[in-house]
Amino acid sequence: MSEILYIKNMVCNRCIQVVREELSQLGIEVVDIQLGEVKLAEKVNLIQLDQIREVLMDREFELLEDSNSKLIEHIKTAIIDLIHNPEITINQNVSHYLEQRIGKDYSYLSNLFSSVENVTIERYLILQKVEKVKELLIYDELTLSEISYKLDYSSVQYLSGQFRRVTGMSPSEFRKLTTKERLPLDKVATQ
Numbered sequence: 540m541s542e543i544l545y546i547k548n549m550v551c552n553r554c555i556q557v558v559r560e561e562l563s564q565l566g567i568e569v570v571d572i573q574l575g576e577v578k579l580a581e582k583v584n585l586i587q588l589d590q591i592r593e594v595l596m597d598r599e600f601e602l603l604e605d606s607n608s609k610l611i612e613h614i615k616t617a618i619i620d621l622i623h624n625p626e627i628t629i630n631q632n633v634s635h636y637l638e639q640r641i642g643k644d645y646s647y648l649s650n651l652f653s654s655v656e657n658v659t660i661e662r663y664l665i666l667q668k669v670e671k672v673k674e675l676l677i678y679d680e681l682t683l684s685e686i687s688y689k690l691d692y693s694s695v696q697y698l699s700g701q702f703r704r705v706t707g708m709s710p711s712e713f714r715k716l717t718t719k720e721r722l723p724l725d726k727v728a729t730q
Contacts, residue, residue, distance in 0.1 A: 546595060551574075562577065575615070622667045628691075
């Protein structure tokens, strides 16, 4: 019988690779792995669970064991995926996207997220989008207009205003910095 583990701080493809390798080294067969979620071929025993917990902590991941934590992490990984995965288009209502992806009512998700994270889903989404804007500005391959379109902003002015409210500087000022500060995706909204 298979088992699903929920893991906090899995925010990129490299995280998926690290978790897969660590579980393989423990002799645990992975059937499927996605951001924040690992499906195992069979149920693990308590000793294996402790080993998994320990190896994940060494890599700055966390095994989630209560349902609210799992749901919060599912919301975060869905938003990170929405913003940072080029295969997913943003041009839909985020509340609808989350309801479809998670299978729960958005008002329930929103209330739970806000009460646990002390930030709204909308604010978390904005912070993730700003981190993506920073990434794209650093790569210097797209114009601000192209970035605005890619991230589904209504205009360059709206993107610039939101960027300034979050970072305290305009995108142009950020581009000119010699040291460009970015946050790891698992630290967004926790500072």
